[in-house]
Amino acid sequence: MTKKFIPIDYDYFDYDGKNHVKIFGRDETNEQICIIDTCPIFMWAILKENVTKKQIIELIKEVKEVYVQTKDRTTTIEKVETHEKNYSGKKVVALKIFATNYKDLSSVASKLDNELIDKRRGYDLGFTTHYIIEKKLNPLVWYDIETTELEEDDYDFIKNELKTEKVLKLNSHRPSTVDSIPSTDFTSRSLAYDIETDSLKPELGAILMISLYGKDFKKVITWKKGPTTQDYVEFVEDEKALLKTFLKHVEEYKPDFLVGYNSDAFDMPYIKTRAKMLKIKFPIGLDKSEPKIRKGIPPTTKITGITHLDLYKFVKTAYAQYMQSETLSLNDVASEFLGEKKIPFVFKHSKDIKENEWDLYYRYNLKDSDLAFQLFEKFLPDMIEFSKVVKEPIFEASRNGLSKQIEGYILHNLEKFNEIPERKPNQKETGARMQQGQTQGAFVFKPTAGLYEDLGMFDFTSMHTSIIISHNISKGTLIEPSTVNSQPSTDYNDSPEIKIDGKNIKYHFTKEPGFFPLLLQEIFDKRKQFKKEYNENPNPMTKARSNAFKVLSASAHGYIAFSGARYYSKEAAESILAFVRQYNQETIQKIKDAGQKIIYGDTDSVVFTLEGKSESTIKELLKKINSELPGVMNLELEGFFKRGLWVNTRGGETGAKKKYAMITENGIVKIRGFETVRRDWCELARKTQDHILRLILKQGNEKESLKYVKEIIKQLKERKISKDKLIIRTQLKKPITEYKAISPHVTAAIKMQKQGMAVGIGSLIEYYIGNTGGSSKLVRDKALLKNEDGEYDITYYLKKQMLPSVDQIFQVFGIDIKEVIDGQKQENLKKWF
DNA sequence: GCGGGCTTGTTACC
DNA sequence: ACCGGTAACAAGCCCGC
Secondary structure, rough: OEEEEEEEEEEEEEOOOEEEEEEEEEEEEEEEEEEEEEOEHHHHEEOOOOOOOHHHHHHHHHOOOOOOEEEOOOOEEEEEEEEEEOOOOOOEEEEEEEOHHHHHHHHHHHOOHHHOOEEEEEEOOOOOHHHHHHHEEEOOOEEEEEEEEEEOOOHHHHHHOOOOEEEEEEEEEEEHHHHOOOOOOOOOOOOEEEEEEEEOOOHHHHHHEEEEOOOOOOOOOOOOOOOOOOEEEEOOHHHHHHHHHHHHHHHHHOOOOEEEEEOOOHHHHHHEEEEEEEOOOOOOOEEEEEEEEEOOOEEEEEEEEEEEHHHHHHHHHHHHOOEEEEEEEOHHHHHHHHHOOOOOOOOOOOOOOOHHHHHHHHHHHHHHHHHHHHHHHHHHHHHHHHHHHHHHHHHOOOOOOHHHHHHHHOOOOOOHHHHHHOOOHHHHHHHHHOOOOOOOOOOOOOOOOOEEEEEEEEEEEHHHHHHHHHHHOOOOOOOOOOOOOOOHHHHHHEEEOEEEOEEEOOEEEOOOOHHHHHHHHHHHHHHHHHHEEEEEEEEOHHHHHHHHHHHHHHHHHHHOOOOOOOOOOOHHHHHHHHHHHHHHHHHHHHHOOOOEEEEEEOOOOOEEEEOOOOOHHHHHHHHHHHHHHOOOEEEEEEEEEEEEEEEEOOOOOOOEEEEEEEEOOOEEEEEOHHHOOOOOHHHHHHHHHHHHHHHHHHOOOHHHHHHHHHHHHHHHHOOOOEEEEEEOOEEEOOOOOHHOOOOHHHHHHHHHHHHHOOOOOOEEEEEEEEEOOOOOOOOHHHEEEOOOOOEEEEHHHHEEEEEEEHHHHHHHHOHHHHHHHHOOOOHOOOOOO
């Protein structure tokens, strides 16, 4: 039978002791089908140099005898072949060892301790990844497939087990040409879900309701009956019936994706535990399996056949670092990307909910699913894109950290280079890598505080990645021994001179392009493509996509320096960073030589004054610098700015790095590093600072700002500032008990814990400083919870929030803000200075 | 018990 | 633990006086 097929979810099972995949996806009629397939299972034994043919024949005999016995299977060697391969860019002879079960390859590997074998590789990819690499049935791509129906005795248990109507055996497949399908666009069926409970712990509270939201599908299922006019509310008898009804709707809808927000850690584990407590089955998987929760920090929840997606995870890795929102709560994220918020509803235990309040609770519950669904629709193209680029199933691609994404991408593309994959480092190696200490990083130009006019800013496009590509830097292209001399060589690509342990050395890399640098090119190009897309059509989504590939592209260097990476290389990381410093300083020099004054620079950027030159003259300069850059390296114009402000460090006499504010001719303001952008400062200090920065940038002087600050200070002293503007938000970065220094946010967290609130790693602790500490001088003794009664501590907010946030800004204009206010309000000030 | 230097911890920039 | 180095800064900690 010939069909079209798009693979979505991958799972595997053992049959007759052998691995099989079952792939869930859709066909051209949009029917959900399951494909069963197998693939050759093998690993590699790389032989030492100069092993003779005779020795190989003997070795093969020996290898064939290896087997692994586990409690439910015996894994044997099926055949052994000899191949010429590349390993880390070097030619090697390797045995391709075929075995019956992938899960035992690592045990097989440890039994191959013959002295002719140098290295054992390719046993630690995971079966799904191995399968995709081997058969090239990539996720989310349309294929033309040849299938056969299962015969009577084939996989009998599967047929009975699967909810999917069609289960087919795959014979062959090839990528479908775009033309052959009217619409190759994959229109997924998806449901977002959200639960409401009486507790954060399933042991302590029931699930009250579950909402589901999809295209033309709205449902709130609940056993808590209150008057409502919402026709989507479905009442059921009890919690058991609630779970069963939820299951029924999911089964009927047949979604490809079941989507939640933080559902990996909360919703699905909660449901699973409650089902267990209620002694009912919850066979949501298409193979009637329960959700599989991989415990860990953070946990992941997989449902066989239905891709369970947790948007929180994806937002966190792909977008978070470029987002405006200060938390990644559904409310903040929805508000940033959708311009919509959750329905306000104060959490109450169900026993405290009045009859007429249930209706709001239903609507609240539905809205959460609604928001999650809308976010899903916005993010799906990006998740699909990641999945396709990295060639990992969307379940993984949407959860993987950046190093995993880069690594997945590399592993899935090694075959083009005839490369044997590197293995994962073990714990000992990871530890040793970490102990080597830090690598010297980028260069940051020390600015001189001041308000500058007419500025230009250049920055390098994906600097680290373009260095890797242009200079062919990687573990595999490094010439060993690596601690080579500083003599320049025409045979190799040299790194800049690097000082290591007091010695100046240069690393050499081959001129022949290595697979790692070559592979980065695609990610690099994608980044360019999406940036262009954003520039042509700027909106929050094109921006997010552009940034998602920006982070992916920018992670290549971090990956190389990451102790857990297969292709880790300290030498490569050092070389990349040496180039980063060199290029930045060279660029600074070139701009200086052109007659511009350098104001600032950080890693890959330079800010300079125009010195009366026209923008087109500056663009010519940029062109000239670019003409001198190698490979894909590219310096671009970040922008022209009408004014820019740099300040001194607090209590210091020199300019502060990583803190500046600039404004374009059109009034677009760019603020970096200032308290304005730091969430651990109270809103009052941040908003005030933001306001005066803008005023100064717009007007070119401090006059208005001064008036403004005086007014705010007056209000603060008169207690006219509302407390919510004084809340300080700080995140717990580790378990409460592990803190050596007990800072205010830790005290506040302890308080919250005592009140029975769930606090732990990642919780954002909200507190304010009040007049409660008695004689204590410690700030922590005055930390009050957000909703705790008390008066705010005027002195603290003046001295520790307001003043610091504006002090250095006024210093630029020679104004001592303390004195100014002091002169005006002599008597009050004595109290706080 | 006070002050200064050091350490711990968080958040930002790139 | 899950990309890394550079930097600013607050608050606590610690030690000498």
